[in-house]
Amino acid sequence: MHPVRRPPLDGEDSVNDGRPGLYRRMHPVHESAGADPARPQVFRARGLTKVYGSGEAEVHALAGVDLELHAGELIVLLGPSGSGKTTLLNQLGGLDGPTAGELWYRDIDLTHADEAALTHYRRDSVGFIFQFYNLIPSLTARENVALITEIARDPMTPEAALDMVGLSPRIDHFPAQLSGGEQQRVAIARAIAKRPEVLLCDEPTGALDVRTGIVVLEAIERVNRELGTLTVIITHNAVMADMADRVIHFSDGRVQRIHANARRARPDSLHW
Amino acid sequence: MLAQLDRKLWRDLSRMKGQALAVALVMACGLAMLIMARSLIYSLESTSDAYYRAHRFAEVFAQLKRAPLGLLDRVRAIPGVALVQGGLSVQVTLDIPGLDEPASGNVRSLPEDGEPELNRLFLRRGQWFRPGGKREVLVSEAFAEANRLEPGDSIALLLNGRRQTFRIAGIVLSPEFIFESRPGAALPDNRSYGIFWLPYEELAHAFDLYGAFNSLALTLAADASERAVIAALDSLLEPYGGRGAHGRADHPSHIRVRDEIGVLRTLSVAFPVVFLSVAAFMVNAVLARLLNLQREQIAILKAFGFGNRQIVAHYLKFALVMVAAGTVFGAVGGNLLGRQLVVMYRMWFRFPDLHFIPDRSAFVLALAVSAFAAVAGVFSAVRRAAQLPPAEAMRPEPPARYRPAVLERTGIARFLSHSFRIAVRNLERRPMQALFTVAGLALATGIMIVPNCFRDSVAVVLGFQWDVTQRQDISVGLIEPQDRRARDAFAHLPGVQTVEPFRNAVARLRFGHRSRQIALQGLTRTGDHTRIIAPGTREIAPPEHGVVLSQKLAEVLGARIGDRLRIEVLEGRRLSADVPLVGVADDMAGLNAYLSLTALNRLLGEGDLVSGASFTVDPDRRTDFLRALKTVPRVGWVAIKESLRQNFEQTTAASINLIQTIYLTFATVVAFGVVYNNARISLAERSRELATLRVIGFSQREVAAVLVTELVILALLAVPCGLLLGTGFATAIVTQVNTETVRLPLVLTAHNYAFAVLVVAIASTISGFLVLRRLNQLNLVSALRAPE
Structure with missing residues (x-):
C-alpha cells in the first residue's frame, strides 16, 4: 500500500505527499555544511528554560537554549551526562513543557499545547528511538510496528518499515527472541513507519556493542537520507559526531557551540 | 541494623498502601465473619446456658389430657428423675382492644405459693401476682411488644367459652419460649399468638381441672438416661391421656436456638476459608511484584552480609503487617456485624439479656489463621528470592518471554486488535x-x-x-372437638364465602423401628382450602383408606408408598390401626399426615366431630367476621x-x-x-x-x-x-x-x-x-x- 520511497535523485523533488515543503527539498547527500537557510525550519527555540525542583534543590536542566533545526538535517547532540540534552529531547518530543521561553514546531506553539494536542503531535509527527528499545514485549516485531501504523495518518506497511531496517526475516519474532541490535532496529522501524517529520533518538546505541551499534546507526542514517526525516541523535559518544550534518555541543543546560561537518561520514567508517 | 531494615519496611509499605489495604480488607471480610460467627455462637451458647440454669429449664416435657396432682409423686419416684413440675396448659382466644382479629394463645398455670420448681419466669416489667389478687395475668414479652401492651393494661381471655377481663401484672420471659411461636408454625406470629400465665387456682377453676395437671416438665438426675425416663413416663401417663414425652432435642424453642448455632458454625468455617484463600493469593501477587522490583536491593543486602533468614523475615513482615491490619479491621468489622446480628436475634429470640460477647479466642484464632494463610501464600516466593545468588540478583530480570496466545492459534488472530493481543498474551504469561x-x-x-x-x-x-x-383466608381451631352444631355456627358467621371443617388428632406414626409424633389432619374430600400436592403438582384428595404423608415424614420413617404404617392415636380412646401409605405430598413446611375427615373420625371412634374450620371470607366483611368470631365460644386459636x-x-x-x-x-x-x-x-x-x-x-x-x-x-x-x-x-x-x-x-x-x-x-x-x-x-x- 505504501511502497518505500525511492531515494530521490539530486535536484529532484521527493514525492508530494500533501505536506508542503517537507520532503520537497532533498539535500545533496554528504554535502551539508552549517544550518541551511534554504531548508524549511522545523523547530525554533528561544530562551528555552527548564527548572526542576525549587529553592535550594533547584536544578536548571535547560538554561536558555536558542536553536533552529531544519527539515532533513541529521543532528548529533553531544554532551556529558547531566548536561541537559535529554531534557531538550523531551521538550522537542512534546513529553515535557518548559519553565520559560518558547518552542515552536513549524507553526505550532509546543510551549502552550495541551495534553491532547501533544498526543496528536507525537502520534503524527515524531518518531522516538530509546536506548532500551522499549518494545512491547507481548507483541511480535511486525505487531510492534503495526501498533503504530494503525493509528498513523499516512503510514507505510509494517513489512516495508521492517524491510528498511533489514529485519524481514525476523518479522514474526517476539522481542525476547531478538538480539539487542535487532530489537533496536524494530524500534527504528516502529518510529519511521508513520513517516514522521522528526526522528528523536536517545542514546540509540548506548546498550549495544560497537558492531551492532553501527548496524543501527546505518539504519537511522538510511532513514534520514531516504525519507528526509529531521533526525536528532543524543549521545555522549563524540565519535558519532562525524556522521551528522551539524553537531550541537551541549553542557550545563546550554548550547556551547554548533559546528557543521563539511561531509557526513558513513556510519561504517566510525570506530569507538 | 535491623531497625534500618524495618524503616525500609515502613517506607515500602507506605508506597504500596493502596494494595496493602486492599489485601487487608479482603482478609478482614473473612476474619469478620469468623469473629462474628464465633462470638455469636459464644454469646448464644453462654447466654442460653446461663438462662437455662438460672431459670431451671426442664429436660423432659410431656402433655396429657388430665391427671390428678397426686400422680406427680409417682413421676418423682421414676429412677433418674430429679425435679418435677406439673401444671396446666390450655389454648385460649383473647380479645385485644384495637386488634380486629381474635388473638390466640397458650395459658399456663403458675403455683400459688412461690416460684415454680422448673421453667421459672423472668420478670421484664411490672410485678408478679399480688398475694390474693384476682384477675391478674402475666404476658410474654414478644406478644406484649407486638401488641403494645404494658403492665396495667387489660386484656380479655375467653376461658373455656367465658369471656373474662384480666389486668396485666407483668411482662415476662420464659426459658421454654425463647423462640415463641404457635406449635408447629415455622414462623412466629407474635401479634396474634402469645403465651400467658395465670395462678393455678384461677385457671383450674375456669377449665374444671382443679386438683389436676395436664402438662409436665422434669429434670434428670446426673447420670440418668433420658430415654429410660421418657419410656417410664410414657407408660405412667398413658392412662391419663399422655401424648408422649420428649426431651430438649424435640423442644420447639430449644431446637430453633440450636439450629441457629448450627448455621453459625457452618459460617464460621466455610466463609473464612474462602475469603482467606483469596487474600493469600493477593498477598502472594503483591509480594511477588515487590520482590521483582527489589531484586537488586536483595542482592545488595546479601552482598553486605545479611543472611537468607533475615531477608526472608524482612519480606514475611510485609505479609504480617497486612495480616495485622486485616485482623484489626476484621475484629472491628466482626464486632459491628455481631452487634447488628444480636439486634436481629433479639427480634427472634427472647432472652432476659442477650448481649454480644466477643469471643477472645476467636481473635487469636483469626490472627493465627490469617497469618498462616499469608505466610503460606508468600513463603515460596520469598524463599526463592532470598536464595538468589547476589551476582545474579544484581542483574535486571531477563525480558519477559511471550508467545502467541492459545486463542490466536485457533486462527482468529487477524480479527484481534493489538490491545486485545497484548491483553491476552499478558494473561497467558x-x-x-x-x-x-x-x-x-x-x-x-x-x-x-x-x-x-x-x-x-x-x-x-x-x-x-x-x-x-x-x-383459606382464616383458620379457626376449637379447644375441644365438637359435633355438627359447631359446623353450623361457623357457616352462619358474617361474610363467610366458603367453610370447610377439619379434624386434627395427635398420634404416633410407626414404621418398623422408627416413629414420629404428629398431628393427623382429617380433611373433607371435596374441600378446596387445604390441598395436598403430590410431586409434579398433581393434587391428591384426602384418602378414604390409608394415609398421605409429607415426603419428609415418609423419608424420616423410611416408608414407601404401599408400606403399612401403624397409627397410635394419643388422645380420646387411644385406638390404634394399621393403614397403608397411599401417597406422598410435596409440601415444604412441617411433618403432615393427611386422610379424609370421615376416615379420621372412624379411626378415632368418637363420632362425627370437627376440631375447627377454614374459611374464605368476603374481603369487605372481614372485620365483621373477625368481630363475630370473638364471640364464638370455645375457639382455641385463629390463624389469619x-x-x-x-x-x-x-x-x-x-x-x-x-x-x-x-x-x-x-x-x-x-x-x-x-x-x-x-x-x-x-x-x-x-x-x-x-x-x-x-x-x-x-x-x-x-x-x-x-x-x-x-x-x-x-x-x-x-x-x-x-x-x-x-x-x-x-x-x-x-x-x-x-x-x-x-x-x-x-x-x-x-x-x-x-x-x-x-x-x-x-x-x-x-x-x-x-x-x-x-x-x-x-x-x-x-x-x-x-x-x-
Whole structure:
C-alpha cells in the first residue's frame, strides 16, 4: 500500500505527499555544511528554560537554549551526562513543557499545547528511538510496528518499515527472541513507519556493542537520507559526531557551540 | 541494623498502601465473619446456658389430657428423675382492644405459693401476682411488644367459652419460649399468638381441672438416661391421656436456638476459608511484584552480609503487617456485624439479656489463621528470592518471554486488535495472577447469589404454602372437638364465602423401628382450602383408606408408598390401626399426615366431630367476621393468613435484608480489592510499556484500553465461574435447610444472577477507574531512561 520511497535523485523533488515543503527539498547527500537557510525550519527555540525542583534543590536542566533545526538535517547532540540534552529531547518530543521561553514546531506553539494536542503531535509527527528499545514485549516485531501504523495518518506497511531496517526475516519474532541490535532496529522501524517529520533518538546505541551499534546507526542514517526525516541523535559518544550534518555541543543546560561537518561520514567508517 | 531494615519496611509499605489495604480488607471480610460467627455462637451458647440454669429449664416435657396432682409423686419416684413440675396448659382466644382479629394463645398455670420448681419466669416489667389478687395475668414479652401492651393494661381471655377481663401484672420471659411461636408454625406470629400465665387456682377453676395437671416438665438426675425416663413416663401417663414425652432435642424453642448455632458454625468455617484463600493469593501477587522490583536491593543486602533468614523475615513482615491490619479491621468489622446480628436475634429470640460477647479466642484464632494463610501464600516466593545468588540478583530480570496466545492459534488472530493481543498474551504469561483475580471476582459474584437465593426460596415456600396448598383466608381451631352444631355456627358467621371443617388428632406414626409424633389432619374430600400436592403438582384428595404423608415424614420413617404404617392415636380412646401409605405430598413446611375427615373420625371412634374450620371470607366483611368470631365460644386459636404475611415482612424479610447487606458489603470489598490489586500490579509492572505507548503517540484512553481489555477479559471469565460457584454455595446452604420444620427448595432466578453480576461489575468498574486515573501520573520521561 505504501511502497518505500525511492531515494530521490539530486535536484529532484521527493514525492508530494500533501505536506508542503517537507520532503520537497532533498539535500545533496554528504554535502551539508552549517544550518541551511534554504531548508524549511522545523523547530525554533528561544530562551528555552527548564527548572526542576525549587529553592535550594533547584536544578536548571535547560538554561536558555536558542536553536533552529531544519527539515532533513541529521543532528548529533553531544554532551556529558547531566548536561541537559535529554531534557531538550523531551521538550522537542512534546513529553515535557518548559519553565520559560518558547518552542515552536513549524507553526505550532509546543510551549502552550495541551495534553491532547501533544498526543496528536507525537502520534503524527515524531518518531522516538530509546536506548532500551522499549518494545512491547507481548507483541511480535511486525505487531510492534503495526501498533503504530494503525493509528498513523499516512503510514507505510509494517513489512516495508521492517524491510528498511533489514529485519524481514525476523518479522514474526517476539522481542525476547531478538538480539539487542535487532530489537533496536524494530524500534527504528516502529518510529519511521508513520513517516514522521522528526526522528528523536536517545542514546540509540548506548546498550549495544560497537558492531551492532553501527548496524543501527546505518539504519537511522538510511532513514534520514531516504525519507528526509529531521533526525536528532543524543549521545555522549563524540565519535558519532562525524556522521551528522551539524553537531550541537551541549553542557550545563546550554548550547556551547554548533559546528557543521563539511561531509557526513558513513556510519561504517566510525570506530569507538 | 535491623531497625534500618524495618524503616525500609515502613517506607515500602507506605508506597504500596493502596494494595496493602486492599489485601487487608479482603482478609478482614473473612476474619469478620469468623469473629462474628464465633462470638455469636459464644454469646448464644453462654447466654442460653446461663438462662437455662438460672431459670431451671426442664429436660423432659410431656402433655396429657388430665391427671390428678397426686400422680406427680409417682413421676418423682421414676429412677433418674430429679425435679418435677406439673401444671396446666390450655389454648385460649383473647380479645385485644384495637386488634380486629381474635388473638390466640397458650395459658399456663403458675403455683400459688412461690416460684415454680422448673421453667421459672423472668420478670421484664411490672410485678408478679399480688398475694390474693384476682384477675391478674402475666404476658410474654414478644406478644406484649407486638401488641403494645404494658403492665396495667387489660386484656380479655375467653376461658373455656367465658369471656373474662384480666389486668396485666407483668411482662415476662420464659426459658421454654425463647423462640415463641404457635406449635408447629415455622414462623412466629407474635401479634396474634402469645403465651400467658395465670395462678393455678384461677385457671383450674375456669377449665374444671382443679386438683389436676395436664402438662409436665422434669429434670434428670446426673447420670440418668433420658430415654429410660421418657419410656417410664410414657407408660405412667398413658392412662391419663399422655401424648408422649420428649426431651430438649424435640423442644420447639430449644431446637430453633440450636439450629441457629448450627448455621453459625457452618459460617464460621466455610466463609473464612474462602475469603482467606483469596487474600493469600493477593498477598502472594503483591509480594511477588515487590520482590521483582527489589531484586537488586536483595542482592545488595546479601552482598553486605545479611543472611537468607533475615531477608526472608524482612519480606514475611510485609505479609504480617497486612495480616495485622486485616485482623484489626476484621475484629472491628466482626464486632459491628455481631452487634447488628444480636439486634436481629433479639427480634427472634427472647432472652432476659442477650448481649454480644466477643469471643477472645476467636481473635487469636483469626490472627493465627490469617497469618498462616499469608505466610503460606508468600513463603515460596520469598524463599526463592532470598536464595538468589547476589551476582545474579544484581542483574535486571531477563525480558519477559511471550508467545502467541492459545486463542490466536485457533486462527482468529487477524480479527484481534493489538490491545486485545497484548491483553491476552499478558494473561497467558501470568496464568496464576489471572487465576487469582478470576477466583476473587468469582467469589464476589458467588457470595452475592446466596442471600437472594435464600430470599427467593423462602418466597416460593410461602407462595406455595399460602397460595397453593392453603387457600383459606382464616383458620379457626376449637379447644375441644365438637359435633355438627359447631359446623353450623361457623357457616352462619358474617361474610363467610366458603367453610370447610377439619379434624386434627395427635398420634404416633410407626414404621418398623422408627416413629414420629404428629398431628393427623382429617380433611373433607371435596374441600378446596387445604390441598395436598403430590410431586409434579398433581393434587391428591384426602384418602378414604390409608394415609398421605409429607415426603419428609415418609423419608424420616423410611416408608414407601404401599408400606403399612401403624397409627397410635394419643388422645380420646387411644385406638390404634394399621393403614397403608397411599401417597406422598410435596409440601415444604412441617411433618403432615393427611386422610379424609370421615376416615379420621372412624379411626378415632368418637363420632362425627370437627376440631375447627377454614374459611374464605368476603374481603369487605372481614372485620365483621373477625368481630363475630370473638364471640364464638370455645375457639382455641385463629390463624389469619394476611397477618402471618405482614409478620413475615417485619421479621424474616428484615433478617434476610440484613444478611444481604452484609454479603453485599463483602462482595463489594472483594471485587473492589482484587480488581484494584490486579490493576495496580499491571500498572506498576508495565508502567514502562504503557509510558512508551503514550510517548509514541497513544492517547491516555488508548493506553487505558489495554489494561481495561485485560480486566474485562478476566471479568468475563469470572462471571460464569462466579455464577457456578454461587449456585454451589446456594445449593450447599439452602439444601441444608431441609428440616422437619421447613424445607427450602433451591430457587435460582435470572434476576438473582443478574443482580450478582451487576454488583460485581459496578464495584470492579469503580475500582478499575480509580487505578486508571493514575495513568495521568505516568511519567513519560522515565520511559526513555534505563529500566529500573
